[in-house]
Amino acid sequence: NAGVTQTPKFRVLKTGQSMTLLCAQDMNHEYMYWYRQDPGMGLRLIHYSVGEGTTAKGEVPDGYNVSRLKKQNFLLGLESAAPSQTSVYFCASSYSSVHPDTQYFGPGTRLTVL
Amino acid sequence: AQKITQTQPGMFVQEKEAVTLDCTYDTSDQSYGLFWYKQPSSGEMIFLIYQGSYDEQNATEGRYSLNFQKARKSANLVISASQLGDSAMYFCAMREPGDGQNFVFGPGTRLSVLP
Numbered sequence: 632n633a634g635v636t637q638t639p640k641f642r643v644l645k646t647g648q649s650m651t652l653l654c655a656q657d658m659n660h661e662y663m664y665w666y667r668q669d670p671g672m673g674l675r676l677i678h679y680s681v682g683e684g685t686t687a688k689g690e691v692p693d694g695y696n697v698s699r700l701k702k703q704n705f706l707l708g709l710e711s712a713a714p715s716q717t718s719v720y721f722c723a724s725s726y727s728s729v730h731p732d733t734q735y736f737g738p739g740t741r742l743t744v745l
Numbered sequence: 746a747q748k749i750t751q752t753q754p755g756m757f758v759q760e761k762e763a764v765t766l767d768c769t770y771d772t773s774d775q776s777y778g779l780f781w782y783k784q785p786s787s788g789e790m791i792f793l794i795y796q797g798s799y800d801e802q803n804a805t806e807g808r809y810s811l812n813f814q815k816a817r818k819s820a821n822l823v824i825s826a827s828q829l830g831d832s833a834m835y836f837c838a839m840r841e842p843g844d845g846q847n848f849v850f851g852p853g854t855r856l857s858v859l860p
Contacts, residue, residue, distance in 0.1 A: 672852055
């Protein structure tokens with residue numbers, strides 16, 4: 632069981648470039664999430680999805696777009712990268728919003744925008 | 746206002762001793778969940794323990810236990826018999842009722858276990 636996987640693990644972009652981060656889970660979870668973690672801080676929610684074909688904004692959605700075309704995949708896109716988007720990005724999934732609702736995390740993607 | 750407060754940016758503990766990591770939370774809901782995650786230097790987020798707001802007993806998972814004081818809105822993590830491998834960042838998190846976005850993390854506490 633792979634759990635939650637993220638591709639790529641590392642990436643360096645120039646300002647203005649675009650990229651897509653892929654998150655995949657094999658646990659048949661309904662809910663999926665994208666977080667960013669900046670140095671010395673906890674995780675902040677970017678976007679989330681409560682099921683295939685649905686997405687919603689989290690705490691810090693500006694500059695990002697997401698898509699959930701298949702239940703097992705959740706894509707995070709940066710259309711025009713900015714240095715402020717340098718961060719570690721974590722994907723997570725969970726079964727539902729009903730307690731207990733543990734989120735299971737991927738290994739993270741370290742993104743640097745120059 | 747901060748939903749989750751972790752007042753200890755860094756903690757030191759001697760190997761084999763117990764340590765308590767503090768977490769206080771702010772919510773007006775009656776039904777909520779509290780979580781602790783560990784983030785070692787390798788970066789992954791590892792789920793440790795869960796406490797539901799209606800659970801009457803404190804949660805325990807091996808060497809981890811959660812000291813839940815509902816009236817004080819605190820959910821402290823207790824690690825017994827610390828090991829060198831426990832050195833990591835520890836995050837407290839809360840889940841409130843509602844759709845997926847109601848999951849918030851604290852700023853974390855860095856625990857260092859000394860040999």
